[in-house]
Amino acid sequence: MTIKKYTKEDFKLLKLAGKITSNSLNYIEKIIKPGISTNLIDEEINNFLKKNNAYSAPLFYRGYPKSVCTSINHVVCHGIPSEKILNEGDIVNVDVTAVLNGYHGDASKTFCVGDVSIKAKKLVQTTYESMMEGINIIKPGIKLGDLGFAIQSYAEARGFSVVRDFCGHGVGKSFHEEPNILHYGKKGEGIEILEGMVFTVEPMINEGNYETKVLKDGWTAVTKDKTLSAQFEHTVGVTNNGFEIFTL
Numbered sequence: 451m452t453i454k455k456y457t458k459e460d461f462k463l464l465k466l467a468g469k470i471t472s473n474s475l476n477y478i479e480k481i482i483k484p485g486i487s488t489n490l491i492d493e494e495i496n497n498f499l500k501k502n503n504a505y506s507a508p509l510f511y512r513g514y515p516k517s518v519c520t521s522i523n524h525v526v527c528h529g530i531p532s533e534k535i536l537n538e539g540d541i542v543n544v545d546v547t548a549v550l551n552g553y554h555g556d557a558s559k560t561f562c563v564g565d566v567s568i569k570a571k572k573l574v575q576t577t578y579e580s581m582m583e584g585i586n587i588i589k590p591g592i593k594l595g596d597l598g599f600a601i602q603s604y605a606e607a608r609g610f611s612v613v614r615d616f617c618g619h620g621v622g623k624s625f626h627e628e629p630n631i632l633h634y635g636k637k638g639e640g641i642e643i644l645e646g647m648v649f650t651v652e653p654m655i656n657e658g659n660y661e662t663k664v665l666k667d668g669w670t671a672v673t674k675d676k677t678l679s680a681q682f683e684h685t686v687g688v689t690n691n692g693f694e695i696f697t698l
Contacts, residue, residue, distance in 0.1 A: 453620060453628045455646030460553070461687050461694065464622060464648060467504065468555035468685050468696030471548040474498045475559050484538040484564045488520035491544060492531035499548050507547035507554055507625045514669065519545040519558075526654050526662050526671040526679040527616055538564035541574060543681045547625060554621050556650050557697035558683040569657065570678055573610060577655040577680040580605040580612075584633070584653070585686055588693040590645045597643075598635025601653050611660035613679070616671065618650040621685055645690050652683030 456464065474495050481494055496517040499506055506517035514530075521529035521543040522536070529543075536542060545558035560574050584601040602612045618631030629641055633653040658677030665672060673679050685696045 451628045451641075453641075453647060454622055455644065456622055456648050456687065457646070460622065461696075463551055463553045464555065464685070464687060465694075465696045467548055467550040467553040468557070468698075470499065470502045470504045470550055471546050471555035471557045471685075472697045473502070474546050474548065475544060475557060478544055479561060482536065482542065482561045482563060484536055487533050487535055488522070488529070488531040488542070489533055491520055492516045492518050495544070495546055502550075504548040504550040507549050507556075511625060519543070521545070521679070521681070523678055524673045524676045526613055526656070526673060527681060528669040528671055530667060530669055536563045539566050539570070541566060541570050541678060541680060545681070545683065552623055554623070554625055554685070555697055556621050556625075556683060556685045558652060558681055560680040560682060572608070573655065573657050573678055574680045576605060576608045576610055577653060578682045580655060581651055581653050581682045581684065584651050585684060585693060585695065588643060588686060588688060589691060590643060590688060592643050593638055593640045594629065594631060594643065595635035595639030596637050597651070598632045598640070599637045602634040605653070605655050611656045611658065613654035613656060613660050613662055615662045616654055618652045618683070620647070620649045622648045643688055645688050647688045648685065650683055650685050652681060654679055654681045
């Protein structure tokens with residue numbers, strides 16, 4: 451396994467790509483409301499990236515047909531934008547990866563559409579907090595298992611489950627690099643985190659069981675028990691004594 455290490459100069463460029471990604475999510479938050487289609491989300495973000503001299507990494511990646519992923523309610527990840535309309539009470543994850551100057555910024559956020567149930571709100575809140583529980587312990591010398599353990603124990607203590615079938619990944623000059631970042635695990639297991647590593651932390655947390663299945667389109671992953679799923683994601687660089695989030 452070859453894990454790339456990035457320099458401080460790389461970090462500056464990764465931060466610029468990350469900023470465009472996070473700004474696109476802030477921009478789309480103002481547009482998301484009951485009655486809009488996920489195609490509109492896709493078009494708006496694609497235009498936003500173009501205006502900022504960036505482009506979408508997912509578009510045409512392994513044949514993926516759209517610029518972003520939009521995953522509604524029981525869709526875990528990789529939901530394909532369509533004419534499907536968002537309804538009051540839905541939750542929708544929007545996953546964006548911008549490429550700028552050859553560097554990738556990868557982030558996602560789960561939005562509440564209008565008024566959502568208390569249960570959905572708790573799931574969304576817990577998912578964000580579990581991501582941050584993992585990120586906040588990142589520093590050279592800890593193991594990837596420590597990161598997974600922090601996320602898993604936080605989510606499970608609140609009655610939710612952590613998806614096993616999808617994970618975070620190294621990212622930088624390529625969309626997907628080594629290593630895989632599991633969002634569950636045991637303390638002290640897995641590879642050691644080192645300065646210069648850059649990867650995503652992107653837990654998918656389910657209201658029910660953690661099992662998923664992929665639909666016939668080959669992309670859309672859903673919860674097997676049709677319960678809600680939420681996800682948040684940041685791109686993180688490991689510094690000499692901690693971490694830097696590039697997609698704040």
